[in-house]
Amino acid sequence: MIEVIDAERCTSCDICVNVCPTNVFDKTDGIPIIARQADCQTCFLCELYCPEDALFVSPFADASQSVDVVALKQGALLGSYRRAVGWTDDTRELRGVDRSYLLFGH
Amino acid sequence: MTGRAEKLSATAGSIESDADVLVLGGGPAGTWAAISAAEHGARVVLADKGFCGTSGATAAAGTGVWYIDPDPALREAAMAGREKMGGYLQARRWMARTLDCTYAQSNRLAEWGYPYPVDDSGKSQRNSLQGPEYMRLMRKRTKAAGVIILDHSPALELLVDDGGAVAGAAGLRRQKDDRWVVRAKAVVIATGGCAFLSKTLGSNVLTGDGYLMGAEAGAELTSMEFSNPYAISAAFGSVTKTLFYGWATFTYEDGSVVPGAASKGGRSAIARALMQGPVYARLDKADEEVRRSMRASQPNFFLPFDRTGIDPFTHRFPVTLRLEGTVRGTGGLRIVDDTCATTVPGLYAAGDAATRELVCGGFTGGGSHNAAWAMSSGTWAGQGAADYARLAGAASNRQVARAGTVALRERADRPFAPAQLARAVQDEVFPYELNYFREAGRLEGSLERLDALWAEASSAGAATEADVLRAREAAAMLATARWMYRSGLARKESRGMHRRDDFPNQDERFRHYVSAGGLDEVWTAPRTHADGAYAEAAE
Structure with a gap:
């Protein structure tokens, strides 16, 4: 579930508040807050839509985990999903590399 | 009719509007319905519980699409190959029109700029969609069609007129702390299926809301017994991608192989083993090329592994089965004609909110047919609703009441938790x-x-x-x-x-359908399979 809104990177654009399908975030006067963490369905879509790579969704769907933000940054894990699907400027070519057609029918 | 027969009056602080067609739900079926209705001249409002573009089972995932070139032999094989699995409950005519519509709409996606991959022979491959990419594009096209989108606006109940026809809906704007009311000449329910908050990927917005609202207005359901598919995920995670577990070996705690366990055709062996204790998987049957294709095709599959330091191809990890309910089942609101009308006038159903018995019978197998059905039923329901609205003419003066029951009625008792x-x-x-x-x-x-x-x-x-x-x-x-x-x-x-x-x-x-309905008293009734002749021939 969602664990991190990195205050260093977040620009308070509130895109995450809008796009989260289960309404986990709330706007504030500053950066958004994770207001309803238990409602997170671990779909990773907020990460994908965050233009600053300021969010981190832990893969643990049922339990909150403590997360080391410095390690996430060192390991380039912030924004890793966005880069993998080609939603950053320098990974655009990855949008069209779906090879599912080779895997179907197995 | 079990409605409250309460005259519609605006709650303080609510927004009210009129539309020809109101679409509830902004996943694939809802967006195709909204675009289709708008293209047929309707003024359309679409209300989504979450955010149209990220909401629903498709947006978070990748899905196969039942896209078959219009070669009669290929089409025949595609339909025939499904019949046994579905228990011979499909209807050939519906399968054929779903294949036609899916082919046409997928090709429109290509025209709209969906980045379909090109294979080594230079052919564009259109039998798979990346959920985030697909639904981002669908939101854009829905807006471009002139549809008004209400995000974070779950519908709570339908509105009905004196004659029992559906006349709109009312709901919440959960980020504005107020309510909405949209009076409409026709409503399309595209709120998805029900996965019971199981956290199967992207499905926690799918709680069967449309079934309840439909039933309160008198709609019938069908094939609701086909509602027990479970998808494989890492035990700790949410990402269910059953296709990839086709390359897995499943083992008990002690490392011995679970007999008969397989993603396809052996999932019940996994369920039986999970009733005794933990089950582990390792995707050790995938060679280097398959591994590369998996990574390219479905980056989200690897998030739970990359973020926990597990190499799923060489490490064992615990798995579980998460209930997908009617999201990958085939039950839903009963459809009575080619426009995806329900048993209630003015009410249409599309996608997983509608039954998929007509194309899938009693088994879907994967997202492919559900994705095709969402595109097709959405397209038909949107057009059907627009045509119905046009014939209804100026109906804005009709008396309208709220149809919602449970959790909405003023009673002496305390509310439930x-x-x-x-x-x-x-x-x-x-x-x-x-x-x-x-x-x-x-x-x-x-x-x-x-x-x-x-x-x-x-x-x-x-x-x-x-x-x-x-x-x-x-x-x-x-x-x-x-x-x-x-x-x-x-x-x-x-x-x-x-x-x-x-x-x-x-x-x-039992080669017939089972209809169901009712709220205080639940009933079921057998219903003849409309297309029995081919099924006999097939057996």
Whole structure:
């Protein structure tokens, strides 16, 4: 579930508040807050839509985990999903590399 | 009609608008319906519980699409290849028109700029869609078609006129702390299926809301016994991508192989093993090329592994089966004609909110047919609703009442606790020994408990503003579970995904559909399979 809104990177654009399908975030006067963490369905879509790579969704769907933000940054894990699907400027070519057609029918 | 017959009056602080067509739900079916209705001249409003573009089972995932080139032999093989799996309950005519519509709409996606991959021979491959990319594009096209989108605006109830026809809906704007009312000449329910908050990928917005709203207006359901698919995920994670587990070896704690366990055709062996203890998987049958294709095709599959330091190809990791309910089942609102009209005038259904019995029978296998159905049924329902609205003419002066019941009525009793009710329903539908493997005595025991929960919830008072959405979701889950198990009891055989321990074989006398409906009193009734002739020929 969602664990991190990195205050260093977040620009308070509130895109995450809008796009989260289960309404986990709330706007504030500053950066958004994770207001309803238990409602997170671990779909990773907020990460994908965050233009600053300021969010981190832990893969643990049922339990909150403590997360080391410095390690996430060192390991380039912030924004890793966005880069993998080609939603950053320098990974655009990855949008069209779906090879599912080779895997179907197995 | 079980409505409150309460005259519609605007709640303080609510927004009100008029439309020709109101679409509830902004996943694939809802967006195709909205675009189709707008292209047929309707003024359209689309209300989504979450955010149109990220909401629903498709947006978070990748999905196959039943896209088959219009070569008669290929089409024939595609249809014939599904019939046995679905228990011979499909209708050939519906399969054929779904293939036609899916082909046409997928090609429109290409024109709109969807980045389909090109294979080594230079051919554009169109039988798979990346969920985030697809739904981002669909939101853009929905807006471009002139549709007004209400995000974070879950519908709570339908509006009906004096004659029982549907006349709009009302709901919450949960980020504005107010309400919305849209009077419409026709409504398309595209709110998805019900996965009972199981956290199967992207599905926690899918709580059967449209089934409950439809039933309150008098709509019927069908094939609700086909509602027990479970998807494989890492035990700790949410990402369910069953296709990739086709390359897995499944083992017990001690490392020995679970006999008969497989993603396809052996998932019940995994369920039986999970009833005894933990089960592990390792995707050790994937060679280097398959591994590369998996990474390229489905980056989200690897998030739970990359972020926990597990190499799924060489490490064992614990797996679980998460209930997908009617999201990958085939039950839903009954459709009565080619426009995806329901049994209630002015009410249409599309996608997983509608039955998929016509194209899938009693088994879907994967996202492919559901994705094709969402595109096609959305397209038809949108056009049907637009045509209905045009014929209805100026109907804005009709008397309209709210149809919602449970959790919305002012009663002396205290409101029920939604989280507690949702958990109580999960306790009846998650266990493999109740839902995966069904048996009369166990189904009857569950139904007794579920009926008691309904009696309590339906006599409770109105939920508070803060709780009303959760209360309606829990009530919809409860209603869905009761239709599922009542239908499951009525089908005294095993067919499609419906398995009865007490009736392990398919029985020719049950090659019919099971309709269901009702809220306080749940009923089921057999319904003749419309397309019986081919099924006999196939057997």
